[in-house]
Amino acid sequence: xxxxxxxxxxxxxxxxxxxxxxxxxxxxxxxxxxxxxxxxxxxxxxxxxxxxxxxxxxxxxxxxxxxxxxxxxxxxxxxxxxxxxxxxxxxxxxxxxxxxxxxxxxxxxxxxxxxxxxxxxxxxxxxxxxxxxxxxxxxxxxxxxxxxxxxxxxxxxxxxxxxxxxxxxxxxxxxxxxxxxxxxxxxxxxxxxxxxxxxxxxxxxxxxxxxxxxxxxxxxxxxxxxxxxxxxxxxxxxxxxxxxxxxxxxxxxxxxxxxxxxxxxxxxxxxxxxxxxxxxxxxxxxxxxxxxxxxxxxxxxxxxxxxxxxxxxxxxxxxxxxxxxxxxxxxxxxxxxxxxxxxxxxxxxxxxxxxxxxxxxxxxxxx
Numbered sequence: 466x467x468x469x470x471x472x473x474x475x476x477x478x479x480x481x482x483x484x485x486x487x488x489x490x491x492x493x494x495x496x497x498x499x500x501x502x503x504x505x506x507x508x509x510x511x512x513x514x515x516x517x518x519x520x521x522x523x524x525x526x527x528x529x530x531x532x533x534x535x536x537x538x539x540x541x542x543x544x545x546x547x548x549x550x551x552x553x554x555x556x557x558x559x560x561x562x563x564x565x566x567x568x569x570x571x572x573x574x575x576x577x578x579x580x581x582x583x584x585x586x587x588x589x590x591x592x593x594x595x596x597x598x599x600x601x602x603x604x605x606x607x608x609x610x611x612x613x614x615x616x617x618x619x620x621x622x623x624x625x626x627x628x629x630x631x632x633x634x635x636x637x638x639x640x641x642x643x644x645x646x647x648x649x650x651x652x653x654x655x656x657x658x659x660x661x662x663x664x665x666x667x668x669x670x671x672x673x674x675x676x677x678x679x680x681x682x683x684x685x686x687x688x689x690x691x692x693x694x695x696x697x698x699x700x701x702x703x704x705x706x707x708x709x710x711x712x713x714x715x716x717x718x719x720x721x722x723x724x725x726x727x728x729x730x731x732x733x734x735x736x737x738x739x740x741x742x743x744x745x746x747x748x749x750x751x752x753x754x755x756x757x758x759x760x761x762x763x764x765x766x767x768x769x770x771x772x773x774x775x776x777x778x779x780x781x782x783x784x785x786x787x788x789x790x791x792x793x794x795x796x797x798x799x800x801x802x803x804x805x806x807x808x809x810x811x812x813x814x815x816x817x818x819x820x821x822x823x824x825x826x827x828x829x830x831x832x
Contacts, residue, residue: 509622510603512610515769520551522762528555529582529763532570534563534671534750535628536704536725539784546779547770554763562702563588563671574600574757582764585627585752585771587703588671589812590819592624592751602756604765606772612791613772617749627752627771628780629787631723631807632676634739635707640716649742650684653692653719660696663715666832668823669701676703676720676746677822678815679808683744690829692719699832710736720746727785727799740800744808750786 513519523529533540537560544556561569563586573580595601596619603622610618617626634653636646647653653662667674680689698715700706706721711734723745726738752771754764770776777788781795787802795801815822 509610509618509620510605512605512607513765513769514607515766519762519766519769523551523760523766524553526760526763527553528557529758529760529767530557530559530580531767532559532561532566532581532584532586534561534566534586534588536560536722536784539724539780542783543771543776543779546775547767550770550775551766554766556767562669563591564667564669564674567591567594567671570595570600574598579755579757579759581755582758582760583752583754583767583771585750586671587630587748587750588674588815588819589626589749589751589810590674590816591671592619592753593812593816595753596621596623600755600757601753602758602761604754604768606769608769608772608774608777608790613789617789619751624751624753625772626749626789628750628777628784629789630672630748630750631740631787631805632672632703632720632746632748633723633726634741635710635718635721635726635736636739637710637713637716637735638737639735640713643737646737647717647739650680650688650719651743653717654688654695658695658717661715662692662695662717662719663698663700663706663709664692664719664830665703665706665721666699666701666830667826670703672703672722672748673720674819674822675748675810675815677826678811678818679746681822682811682814683808686825686829689826693829693831697830699830707736724785731785731798738800740805742806744806747807747810749810749812 531544540558540560544558547556548554566586601623605622609625613625619625634647665673667677697719700709703720703722704725706718707725707729709715710718711729723738726736729736752768754768758764774790774792777790777793780786781788781793
């Protein structure tokens with residue numbers, strides 16, 4: 466399996482000029498009505514199963530490219546598990562932050578390049594845009610139709626929640642005693658944490674875009690303005706803030722993937738998760754297939770695999786993520802989702818406010 470974040474001519478497009486900003490893409494899509502919960506069709510497409518014919522067609526294509534914001538090691542493991550189950554089909558993993566994937570797709574689409582087959586990111590608002598731009602093709606795996614709640618399925622069958630996560634506070638247990646650790650977002654404003662906090666950026670990470678919107682909705686911009694005065698170390702990815710904590714570069718993180726925190730803790734890392742008393746941002750992470758997929762059958766097979774019990778358990782057990790599949794349970798020892806005060810995701814609001822959030826955030830934190 467080939468994996469990485471760069472890929473030949475696509476790398477050049479990945480870092481093209483900012484002509485394809487989120488603002489311009491959303492403005493172009495705004496002429497169409499916002500559709501999320503209301504179906505365009507009378508009914509979703511029929512559910513599909515993995516058949517010998519689909520496997521044969523996918524094997525003939527021999528490969529697929531997956532754009533994902535999942536942690537690279539996890540994405541590679543998922544791709545490898547698929548390759549072992551369906552021999553003869555190679556998964557090329559292209560991992561980047563959700564906001565970068567969004568720009569990359571726009572750049573490639575405008576240039577007439579069709580590289581990606583399947584896509585999953587931590588910014589569900591992107592899928593609303595791709596849906597209106599008619600970039601996605603319907604695909605309803607049987608497991609999605611039978612075992613996923615309606616709110617985690619697009620009514621037109623274009624995407625579903627392949628994994629969910631939380632954006633949490635965490636601290637280094639060798640640098641901070643449990644009794645002194647913050648218990649809330651308000652605690653991060655304590656002067657004792659000045660110069661000791663690391664945080665990710667919404668302009669790179671779809672997860673942080675989503676969590677920032679929820680923080681603004683629940684706590685207001687004045688909270689973030691105060692947090693910015695804490696001399697916060699600003700980095701790009703929600704997958705990297707937990708790593709900074711374990712390395713001791715900062716004792717405390719204001720946001721980051723719960724999954725990475727749990728995995729580092731379970732392998733002996735000096736890190737502990739904090740579920741803030743005010744609530745914890747939740748991140749819905751859809752998966753879809755592009756209508757222009759160069760390997761459509763391999764993409765459909767891959768989509769069906771991701772939503773199967775086997776695929777979902779990979780995300781839960783190997784990635785410490787949350788599954789919406791009714792037959793998949795959290796791993797023992799981890800705090801169940803039902804026990805955590807969780808803020809609700811709102812992709813439509815993020816789509817409308819995303820560019821302003823990034824602008825205001827960068828102004829506040831001066832990055």
